[in-house]
Amino acid sequence: MSKLTAEQVQRICDKVDRNFAKQVELLKAVVSVPSLRGAEAPAQHLLEHELRSRGYSVESFAIDETLVGKHPAFSPTTVSYDGTINVVGKRAGKDKLAKSIAFNAHIDIVPTGAREEWTNHPFEPSEVDGWLYGRGAGDMKAGLSANIFALDALKDAGFELRGDVQIQSVIEEEITGNGAAMMLALGHTADVLFVPEPTEETLVRANSGVLKFGITVYGIPSHPKNPELGKNAIELAVLVMAHLKKLEERWNAERLQKPLFAAIPNPVSLTIGTITGGEWIASTPAQCRLEGRVGFYPGEDPQARAAEFERHLAEAIQADPAFEGGRAPVLEWVGVMHAGYELAPGSEAEVLLTEARERIDGSKLEAAVMPCYLDAAIFAVHANIPALVYGPIAENIHGVDERVNLESLKRVTKTMAVFAAEWCGFDDTL
Amino acid sequence: MSKLTAEQVQRICDKVDRNFAKQVELLKAVVSVPSLRGAEAPAQHLLEHELRSRGYSVESFAIDETLVGKHPAFSPTTVSYDGTINVVGKRAGKDKLAKSIAFNAHIDIVPTGAREEWTNHPFEPSEVDGWLYGRGAGDMKAGLSANIFALDALKDAGFELRGDVQIQSVIEEEITGNGAAMMLALGHTADVLFVPEPTEETLVRANSGVLKFGITVYGIPSHPKNPELGKNAIELAVLVMAHLKKLEERWNAERLQKPLFAAIPNPVSLTIGTITGGEWIASTPAQCRLEGRVGFYPGEDPQARAAEFERHLAEAIQADPAFEGGRAPVLEWVGVMHAGYELAPGSEAEVLLTEARERIDGSKLEAAVMPCYLDAAIFAVHANIPALVYGPIAENIHGVDERVNLESLKRVTKTMAVFAAEWCGFDDTL
Numbered sequence: 001m002s003k004l005t006a007e008q009v010q011r012i013c014d015k016v017d018r019n020f021a022k023q024v025e026l027l028k029a030v031v032s033v034p035s036l037r038g039a040e041a042p043a044q045h046l047l048e049h050e051l052r053s054r055g056y057s058v059e060s061f062a063i064d065e066t067l068v069g070k071h072p073a074f075s076p077t078t079v080s081y082d083g084t085i086n087v088v089g090k091r092a093g094k095d096k097l098a099k100s101i102a103f104n105a106h107i108d109i110v111p112t113g114a115r116e117e118w119t120n121h122p123f124e125p126s127e128v129d130g131w132l133y134g135r136g137a138g139d140m141k142a143g144l145s146a147n148i149f150a151l152d153a154l155k156d157a158g159f160e161l162r163g164d165v166q167i168q169s170v171i172e173e174e175i176t177g178n179g180a181a182m183m184l185a186l187g188h189t190a191d192v193l194f195v196p197e198p199t200e201e202t203l204v205r206a207n208s209g210v211l212k213f214g215i216t217v218y219g220i221p222s223h224p225k226n227p228e229l230g231k232n233a234i235e236l237a238v239l240v241m242a243h244l245k246k247l248e249e250r251w252n253a254e255r256l257q258k259p260l261f262a263a264i265p266n267p268v269s270l271t272i273g274t275i276t277g278g279e280w281i282a283s284t285p286a287q288c289r290l291e292g293r294v295g296f297y298p299g300e301d302p303q304a305r306a307a308e309f310e311r312h313l314a315e316a317i318q319a320d321p322a323f324e325g326g327r328a329p330v331l332e333w334v335g336v337m338h339a340g341y342e343l344a345p346g347s348e349a350e351v352l353l354t355e356a357r358e359r360i361d362g363s364k365l366e367a368a369v370m371p372c373y374l375d376a377a378i379f380a381v382h383a384n385i386p387a388l389v390y391g392p393i394a395e396n397i398h399g400v401d402e403r404v405n406l407e408s409l410k411r412v413t414k415t416m417a418v419f420a421a422e423w424c425g426f427d428d429t430l
Numbered sequence: 431m432s433k434l435t436a437e438q439v440q441r442i443c444d445k446v447d448r449n450f451a452k453q454v455e456l457l458k459a460v461v462s463v464p465s466l467r468g469a470e471a472p473a474q475h476l477l478e479h480e481l482r483s484r485g486y487s488v489e490s491f492a493i494d495e496t497l498v499g500k501h502p503a504f505s506p507t508t509v510s511y512d513g514t515i516n517v518v519g520k521r522a523g524k525d526k527l528a529k530s531i532a533f534n535a536h537i538d539i540v541p542t543g544a545r546e547e548w549t550n551h552p553f554e555p556s557e558v559d560g561w562l563y564g565r566g567a568g569d570m571k572a573g574l575s576a577n578i579f580a581l582d583a584l585k586d587a588g589f590e591l592r593g594d595v596q597i598q599s600v601i602e603e604e605i606t607g608n609g610a611a612m613m614l615a616l617g618h619t620a621d622v623l624f625v626p627e628p629t630e631e632t633l634v635r636a637n638s639g640v641l642k643f644g645i646t647v648y649g650i651p652s653h654p655k656n657p658e659l660g661k662n663a664i665e666l667a668v669l670v671m672a673h674l675k676k677l678e679e680r681w682n683a684e685r686l687q688k689p690l691f692a693a694i695p696n697p698v699s700l701t702i703g704t705i706t707g708g709e710w711i712a713s714t715p716a717q718c719r720l721e722g723r724v725g726f727y728p729g730e731d732p733q734a735r736a737a738e739f740e741r742h743l744a745e746a747i748q749a750d751p752a753f754e755g756g757r758a759p760v761l762e763w764v765g766v767m768h769a770g771y772e773l774a775p776g777s778e779a780e781v782l783l784t785e786a787r788e789r790i791d792g793s794k795l796e797a798a799v800m801p802c803y804l805d806a807a808i809f810a811v812h813a814n815i816p817a818l819v820y821g822p823i824a825e826n827i828h829g830v831d832e833r834v835n836l837e838s839l840k841r842v843t844k845t846m847a848v849f850a851a852e853w854c855g856f857d858d859t860l
Contacts, residue, residue, distance in 0.1 A: 111709040113651040113716035139653075174712065208655075212711055221543040223569075223828040224701040224723055225638075225802035230829065234702050238668050271654040272664050273715060274708035279541040281642055281703040281721040281765060282604065282803075283828040286543035291711040293654055335711060372655035373712075398653040398713040399660065 004421055008157075008428060009359050012421070015153035016414045023149040023413065024132065024406060026050065030141045031125040031134035035107050037079070040171045043107050044085040047169045050148060056089030056167065063172065063182045073181035073382045076333040077172075078214075086179050087169040088188050091151075091161075098163035098425045102190035103151070103416070104180065105144035106173030106375060109136035110398050117400040131395075131403040138394020138404040143196030144169060146391070146409060150416035154426070163424030166190060173375045175212070175335045180375035184383060192349045192423060193379045196391030196412055197370075198404065203353065204389035205367035206260045206342040207374045208267060208295035209302050211309060212335030215240055217277075218327040221286040230284030231326050234277040237288035240329055243316035244270055244294075247309065251296060258297050260342065260369050267371040270294040291334060295371055298340030306337060336373045341380035341387065343367075349386045349423065356418040361411055365390075390415075434851055438587075438858060439789050442851070445583035446844045453579040453843065454562065454836060456480065460571045461555040461564035465537050467509070470601045473537050474515040477599045480578060486519030486597065493602065493612045503611035503812045506763040507602075508644075516609050517599040518618050521581075521591075528593035528855040532620035533581070533846070534610070535574035536603030536805060539566035540828050547830045561825075561833040568824020568834040573626030574599060576821070576839060580846035584856070593854030596620060603805045605642070605765045610805035614813060622779045622853060623809045626821030626842055628834065631791075632798040633783065634819035636690045636772040638697060638725035639732050640803035641739060642765030645670055647707075648757040651716040660714030661756050664707040667718035670759055673746035674700055674724075677739065681726060688727050690772065690799050697801040700724040721764060725801055728770030736767060766803045771810035771817065773797075779816045779853065786848040791841055795820075820845075 004012070016023075035043035044060065051058045063081035068074045087107075093100070112122040112135050120126045125134035132142070147167045154161065168188060170179030183189075197204070217237040222230025248270035255261040255268075270292065277288025296305045313331055317323045343350065345367070354365040376387035393408035395401075434442070446453075465473035474490065481488045493511035498504045517537075523530070542552040542565050550556045555564035562572070577597045584591065598618060600609030613619075627634070647667040652660025678700035685691040685698075700722065707718025726735045743761055747753045773780065775797070784795040806817035823838035825831075 110713050113709055113713065114648070117716065174710070214711075218544075221829040222826075223802065224699045224703075224725075225800055227696050227699045227701065232702065234705050235671075237705075238671065241665075241668065266657050269654045269657045271657065271712065271714060272662065272708070273654075273711040273713055275664050275667075275715075275718065276706050278702070278704035278721075279543055280604070280828070281644075282701065282723045283540050283543065283703055284701060285703060285705075286547065286830065288705065291708075293712045295654070370655055372653065396652075398710070399651040400716065 002425060004418060009418055011157040012153050012417045013414045015156040016149065016410060016417060019149055019152055019156065020410055023145050027132060027141055027145040028125040030144065031137050032123055034123050035109055036111060037108055037175055040107050041085050044087050044169060047087050047107065051089030051167060056091055058087065058089045060085050060087050061186065063178050067185055068178065071181065071185055073184050073378050074178050075176040075335060075337045077176050077178060078334050084171055086171060086182055088166055088183065090164065090166045093161050093163040093424060095162035095425060099423055100164035100190035101420055101423055102166045102168055102188065102193050103147035104168040104170065104193055104195045104375060105140050105147055106179065107169045108171045108174050110174050113400055119401055130406050132406055133401055133403045135402055138198040138402050139397035140197050140391065142394065142404040142409045143391045146196045146413040146416055150413050150420060153417045154421055158428055158430035159421055160427045160429060161420065161424040162426060164190065165420065165424065170375060177336050177338055177373060177375055177378055180378040184378050189379060189383050189385055193376060193385050193387040194416060195376045195387065195389045196416065197374060197389050198394030198397055199370065199389060199391045200393045201408060201412060202366045202368040203350065204343065204370045204374065206298050206369045207340045207377055208371045209298060209300055209305065209338060209340040210293055210295050210336045210373035211302060211306055211333065212293045214332045214334040215290045215329050217288045217329045219284060219286050220326060222284045224282055224284065227284060233285040233288040236322060237275065237277060237290055239320060239322055240290065241272055243313065247312045261297060264369060264371055268295050269371060298342045300339060302337045302339050306333060338373060338377055339381050341377045343387065347386050349388055352422055353388055353390060353419050356415045359418060360414045432855060434848060439848055441587045442583050442847045443844045445586040446579065446840060446847060449579055449582055449586065450840055453575050457562060457571055457575040458555040460574065461567050462553055464553050465539055466541060467538055467605055470537050471515050474517050474599060477517050477537065481519030481597060486521050488517065488519045490515050490517050491616065493608050497615055498608065501611065501615055503614050503808050504608050505606040505765060505767045507606050507608060508764050514601055516601060516612055518596055518613065520594065520596045523591050523593040523854060525592035525855060529853055530594040530620035531850055531853055532596045532598055532618065532623050533577035534598040534600065534623055534625045534805060535570050535577055536609065537599045538601045538604050540604050543830055549831055560836050562836055563831060563833045565832055568628040568832050569827035570627050570821065572824065572834040572839045573821045576626045576843040576846055580843050580850060583847045584851055588860035589851055589856045589858055591850065591854040591856055594620065595854065600805060607766050607768055607803065607805055607808055610808040614808050619809060619813050619815055623806060623815050623817040624846060625806045625817065625819045626846065627804060627819050628824030628827055629800065629819060629821045630823045631838060631842060632796045633780065634773065634800045634804065635797035636728050636799045637770045637804045637807055638801045639728060639730055639735065639768060639770040640723055640725050640766045641732060641736055641763065642723045644762045644764040645720045645759050647718045647759045649714060649716050650756060652714045654712055654714065657714060663715040663718040666752060667705065667707060667720055669750060669752055670720065671702055673743065677742045691727060694799060694801055698725050699801060728772045730769060732767045732769050736763060768803060768807055769811050771807045773817065777816050779818055782852055783818055783820060783849050786845045789848060790844045
C-alpha cells in the first residue's frame, strides 16, 4: 500500500480548501430541497446531475417492494416504493486488484418539528459563525457533500485512484433502511463502506439494533356524560406507554453485560415519536395510535427482540385490568427491524483512517458507540463489509436549529480524501 | 288554560301514528347528511325546505363572530363562522296573549369514531328491530323530526295553536353552543323552550357547566440516540393529563355538597377527547396537543371555573420538575365556556309536560340530571326561559352504532304535540 507524502497530502488539502465554497454551495442547494420521506426525488435528481457532470456512471433505481420480507436486509414498510429513487455514481479504477470504496449517504431527512421554534427557515440554509443551519444540514447532507468533494479534491490534485469508487445516495435511512438494503441487494458494495454521518469526528465502534413499532389502542367511545360506559383509548395508550417503559428498563439493565454499552445511560431509548388519538373533543376516544422506536444490542437477532417486545406487550395488557373487556391493542412493525453492528478494532481500514486523521488534524481518532440505527449496519451485518461511519460535528440533528460545523466538515472531507487515496491506491499525474 | 279532551288527544295521537312513516323517512334523510362541524349547510337547507313547504316563515343566518367574546351567551371558537347557517321557522298564533313555544334542536353531529367498528354505515341509516341506527340518529335528529311532526300532527288533527310557535335548527351545539347563542342574541325566544335531546324520556332537572380546553405541550426535540438532550412532549402531555385528573378528583369531591349531583359518580368527567403529538417516529417529539372538556355545577360562573383550571394547571406545571427548563404548556379555551342550569321543580311547563306524558303513556315523568352541556342552558341562563329538555330513548350517542328507539320517538312526538296544544292554547277546527 503506497502512502501519500506530506506534499501530496498538502496538495489534496489545498484542493479541498479551494473547492470548499463550492462544496458549501452544493450543501446549501441540497438542504434547500426538503427531501422528506416520499419527497426525495428532486434532491436525488440534483445528485444525479452533480454525479453525471463529474463523469460518474450513474444508476438510479426504486426499492423493489417484492424484496421486503424476503431479503433479510429489508425491514417492514407501510408505504409503497413505486417511483422511489436511489442513486449510485461509479468510477472504475484501472487496477482490478486494487481495493474499492463506496461512499454512502442518505438523502432523506426527518420533519422539522415545530417550525416556529427555528431561528431561521429550516429549508433556507443560513451560515452563521462557521455553522450551516438547516434541516438535514448535519444529518447528513454535509456528509453527502463530503463524499463528492473528497473525490473532487483528489482529482483536482492530480490523483487517479486505482480501485473502483462509488458514491451512493439512498433514501429511507430515517425509517426503514430499505434504500441501503436495495443498494446491497443490487450488489453495489465495495471493500470498504464510508458513511460520513454526523459523528463529531469520532469513528462509530458499534451501533444499536432498532425496531420501529406502531401500536393501535382501542377504546370504547361514549358521551362524556356517561364516562363509565366508555373506555378512553388515549388513557389506555398512556398505560401502554407505561408498560413499554418497563421493557425499556429491562433492556437497559442488560447493558451492564455489554462492555461497549455499559456507560450509556439509556441505549435502549424507547421513544414514542408520534401519537394520534380521538376524533372529537367531547367524545371518549375510540382509538389512539402510538409510533416509536426501541434499540437493542449489536449481535442480537432483531426478530427475536421483536418477539420479546410482542410477548412483553401482550402479557402486560393481559395482566392489566384496564384493558379487560376491550379490544386488545394491535402491534405492527412499521420500519427498521435490523441488527446493530460492531466494528472490530484494528482493521486495516481503521488503521488507515486513524493515520489519515492524524495527518490532517494532528489528533488521535476516537471511537464511540452510536446507539441508533445506521445504514452502515446493512452492509456490515449482511455482507461483512468494514463500515467506517465517521463524519462532521453537528448539533440538534432531528431537533430545532440543526447545524453542522463547516470547519469540521472541511477537516472530514480532507481526511476522507486522504483515506480514499491510500485505501484504493493512487497514481499521481502531476 | 284549556285542556284537551281524551278524544282530542286520541285524534292527535292518531295523526302522529299516521305520519310516523313520513317522520322516520325525514329522520333517515337528515341522518344521511353528515352534518359534521363546518358541513351543516346541506342538512340546514333540507330543513329550510321542510319548514317552508309546511308554511313556516323561515329565517336563516350565520353566527355573528363579532359577538363572540362580547355577548355572555357566546363561547370561544377556533373556527370562522363565515357562511354558517342557523335556521328558524315561525308560525304566528292569532292570540297575542297566548303563550309561545320554541322547539329547538341542533343539526350538528360528532364524528363517527372508528367507522369499521360500526355494524352498518353511520350515514346510511338502517332500521332494525324498532331502532334506527346512524350517527346523529339519537343526538339529536330524532328530536329534530319530533319538533316538526308534533306540530304537523296538531295541524292535521284540526288544531290551530293560539300562541306563536317556532322550530329552531342550530349548529355548534357539540362544540361551542354559539348557534343557540345566536338564536338568543337575535331574539328568537319564547315563553318555553322545548329541546328533545335523547333523554330516555326523562326531563332534565339540571345539566353541567362545561369548559372545553386545548393544551399545547412543548418538548425539546432530539435524536433518540441522545434522549437526555431532549424532552419528549408526548411524555410531558401524559403528565399534564395526570395533573388534570387531580383537578377532576377535586371538583368531583364537591358534588357531595350538590344534592342533584351527589349520586353521580363522575359528573366532572374531565375527558381528553383528542391528542396529537410528534412529527416523526424516531424524533423526540417537540409538541403534543390535547383537547378535552370538563364539567362543573350549575349556578357557577364559567369564567371563575376557567380561572381555577388555569391556576391548577400552572401550579402543577410549576411544581413538576419534568417541566423545568422547558417552555410551559399553553392553555386555550376552544369551545363551550358556559354555565349549567337547573329547572326549578313545579313550574307550569313541567306540570303540563307531566300531565301530557301521563295521558300518552300512563307513566309518571321522571326528572334526572344530565351532566353535560346542553343548548337549553343558553336560554335558561341568559333569558330565564323555562327549558324542557325531554326526548327519546337513544343508545351509544357519540359512540359506535348510535341508535334511537322508534316507539319512544313516537311517544315523545305525541307528548310534545299534546304539550304544545295545552301550552299555547288551541282552537279545534273539526
